[in-house]
Amino acid sequence: MKRLLFTAAFFLLIGLKICHAQIFLRAYNYRPTGNFGFVFKPTFSAELGYIQEFEDDRIRFGFSLSFLKMTPRQDAFPIYAVQSGNGNFVLPGEQRFTKYNLIQAACGMDIAIIKRKKFFAYLGVDVIIGAGAVDYSDNIQTLEEIEYSGGGILGGGRFRVGVQYDLSDHFSLMANANRSVFLITEPAAVNWANDYGFGVIYRF
Amino acid sequence: MKKILPFILVLTLVLTNSCRKALKHVDDYYPKVSSLSAVIQSDGSVLVTGQIDSEGAAKLDYAGFCCNSTPQPGMLDRQVICDVSGGKFSAVFNSFDFDSTYYFRSWAVNKYGYKYGTILSISHIIAPAITPPCSLTLNSLDMGTGFGTTTYAYVSAVSNTFGTWDITAQPASGSALSFAFGSAVTTGMYTTDTNPTPSAGHVNISFSTGFNFYALNSGTPVYVNKLGTDTFDITICSAPWQFSSSVTCNLKTHFRSPN
Numbered sequence: 001m002k003r004l005l006f007t008a009a010f011f012l013l014i015g016l017k018i019c020h021a022q023i024f025l026r027a028y029n030y031r032p033t034g035n036f037g038f039v040f041k042p043t044f045s046a047e048l049g050y051i052q053e054f055e056d057d058r059i060r061f062g063f064s065l066s067f068l069k070m071t072p073r074q075d076a077f078p079i080y081a082v083q084s085g086n087g088n089f090v091l092p093g094e095q096r097f098t099k100y101n102l103i104q105a106a107c108g109m110d111i112a113i114i115k116r117k118k119f120f121a122y123l124g125v126d127v128i129i130g131a132g133a134v135d136y137s138d139n140i141q142t143l144e145e146i147e148y149s150g151g152g153i154l155g156g157g158r159f160r161v162g163v164q165y166d167l168s169d170h171f172s173l174m175a176n177a178n179r180s181v182f183l184i185t186e187p188a189a190v191n192w193a194n195d196y197g198f199g200v201i202y203r204f
Numbered sequence: 205m206k207k208i209l210p211f212i213l214v215l216t217l218v219l220t221n222s223c224r225k226a227l228k229h230v231d232d233y234y235p236k237v238s239s240l241s242a243v244i245q246s247d248g249s250v251l252v253t254g255q256i257d258s259e260g261a262a263k264l265d266y267a268g269f270c271c272n273s274t275p276q277p278g279m280l281d282r283q284v285i286c287d288v289s290g291g292k293f294s295a296v297f298n299s300f301d302f303d304s305t306y307y308f309r310s311w312a313v314n315k316y317g318y319k320y321g322t323i324l325s326i327s328h329i330i331a332p333a334i335t336p337p338c339s340l341t342l343n344s345l346d347m348g349t350g351f352g353t354t355t356y357a358y359v360s361a362v363s364n365t366f367g368t369w370d371i372t373a374q375p376a377s378g379s380a381l382s383f384a385f386g387s388a389v390t391t392g393m394y395t396t397d398t399n400p401t402p403s404a405g406h407v408n409i410s411f412s413t414g415f416n417f418y419a420l421n422s423g424t425p426v427y428v429n430k431l432g433t434d435t436f437d438i439t440i441c442s443a444p445w446q447f448s449s450s451v452t453c454n455l456k457t458h459f460r461s462p463n
Contacts, residue, residue: 037226038233038261038316073230078317080279082266090266090311092279092318141280194225 022051022204024174028197030068036191039077040070040100047106051201054112054120063107070100081140093140099149104130104182106158117166124160124176129153132184148186156182156191164201172201233261235312237321239269242308245296247405248331248390253294254286254310254321264288267312269295273304275325279311279318299388300329302433331391336427338441340458345375348445348453354378359463361434362389368401368408371438371461381457384408389428389436396424396443409443409455420445420455436461 026049031042049064076094083089108126131153138146162176178195227233236257243251252269267288272281286293293310300306306329310321346353358374362385371383385394387404397406398419407426410419424443431437443455 031226033225038230042226078234078319080313080318088266088285089283090268090279090285090313090318141278 022053022172022201024049024051024062024064024199024201026064026174026176026197026199028178028195030193030195032070032191032193034192035189036193039072039097041073043068043070045069047197047199049106051110053203054110054115054122058112058115059109060112061107061109063105066104066106068102068104070097070102072097072100079138079140081143083143091140091143093138093143095136095138097134097136099133099135101133102130102154102184103132104128104154108158110160110162119166120164122160122162122164124158124162126158126160128156128158128180128182130155130182132186134184134186136187150186152184152186154182154184156180170203172203174199174201227261231319233314233316234319235260235264235267235314237267237310237312237319239308239310239321239324240292242324242326244326244329244331246331246334247392248300248329249296249298250300250306250308250326250329251294251296252308252310252324253292256288256291256293256312260314260316260319262314262316265313265315267293267310269297269308269310271297271306271308273301273306275307275323277307277309277323279320302328302330302390302430330430333429334391334393334427336439336441336458338439338456340439340441340456343459343463344457345373345381345459346456347378348455349447356459356463359459359461361462362436364388366401371436373457373459373461379412381409381411383438384410389430391430392428394426394428395422396420396426397422409440418445418447431460434462 026047029042029044032040045066045068047064047066049062051062052060054060076096079093079095081091083091106126106128108124110122110124112120112122114121131151133151135149158178158180160176160178162174164172164174166172175198181192183190238255238257240253240255245251266285268285270277270279270281270283284295286295305325305327308324311318343355344353354375354377356373357376360372362369362371369385369389372380374380386402386406394405394407397408400408402408408419420443427439429437437460439458440455444452445455447453
């Protein structure tokens with residue numbers, strides 16, 4: 001996890017040096033969907049990143065870091081397993097998540113579909129890599145008791161629509177919506193989510 | 205614009221074809237199930253009926269009942285998995301302790317997990333009293349041999365040994381009758397059986413005269429009413445038994461166990 005943070009910070013500094021740099025801070029509402037949304041509540045978080053300007057080209061590149069602390073929707077999820085043999089038996093159990101924290105680094109590009117002097121509307125795509133710190137337990141009566149505490153790596157993608165308005169030479173406002181999907185290794189899952197956020201861009 | 209077009213296409217597909225929005229209430233993912241009724245049947249069993257009120261956010265995988273003498277039966281307690289038809293399902297439970305209260309709870313599962321239904325309870329489960337089609341004097345025995353009616357000097361309580369529930373009835377004169385029930389004795393109609401280890405719902409009734417052993421022929425009804433925890437009223441209106449290859453006698457008796 002530390003290595004990831006240092007690497008991201010390193011690229012951020014490089015980026016600030018070599019380009020017409022913009023850093024942004026974006027607050028957003030992260031809303032898990034599908035099975036991910038069944039297990040975890042929506043949450044708020046912030047994303048800090050570097051992003052290029054739309055200059056002559058319609059395309060710009062950027063990367064960002066974000067941390068998500070997910071909260072389960074129930075203390076215990078009633079799960080079950082089916083044991084076959086001399087007839088079927090439905091074995092009740094429960095699953096608990098005591099920690100599900102994610103750090104995500106996103107790296108990608110935006111394409112301006114509307115480009116005015118101060119206003120931009122764009123579509124974007126990112127590759128996401130990161131890690132999760134997860135504590136959970138599965139307990140199914142007469143069958144299994146699992147307790148896991150550790151980390152898992154994650155990888156996925158993110159798709160975006162957004163707008164940006166330049167307030168001054170140094171400041172811009174941005175608003176965007178993302179749809180993301182990532183595969184996490186433990187517990188193995190494909191997680192989908194939407195997020196909606198507003199941000200400020202500072203231009204050096 | 206040509207460069208952007210594939211990008212827009214992929215984005216549109218992802219935004220419109222991926223997982224659905226999370227449901228507002230987490231309980232809406234699970235099935236909703238109710239326990240409708242628990243009815244004592246004529247044989248002393250209990251028929252429980254449940255209903256699927258909602259399958260939840262996925263198709264129903266299993267539904268059933270559990271039962272225990274503790275107030276919160278768990279899914280594994282005497283679990284019965286049922287077929288669901290028209291949103292309803294039912295199960296039959298047997299073998300109850302007369303002194304206990306039994307609790308029946310429905311349950312249902314889909315891919316998200318399981319939910320229990322409401323709990324129904326019944327105390328002192330006993331089948332409705334059964335009325336024999338004859339009226340015999342209590343504590344009487346007529347072996348049908350022409351020697352008239354006698355009384356019982358002693359009737360044992362029911363004892364469970366080696367898979368049969370046994371009663372010994374000793375008449376004031378003559379040899380003892382041995383009753384071997386194939387299942388726990390409760391209110392209901394049993395059927396005589398020459399097999400000394402009868403199946404559930406059957407009873408083997410044997411006795412000896414001299415050096416000869418006899419058993420009541422198979423197929424005759426034996427009427428049993430449970431009067432209390434371990435007290436029974438037993439009537440046999442007319443049960444044939446073979447005294448010899450050419451002589452058939454008819455036993456008639458009415459007694460209580462223990463006595």
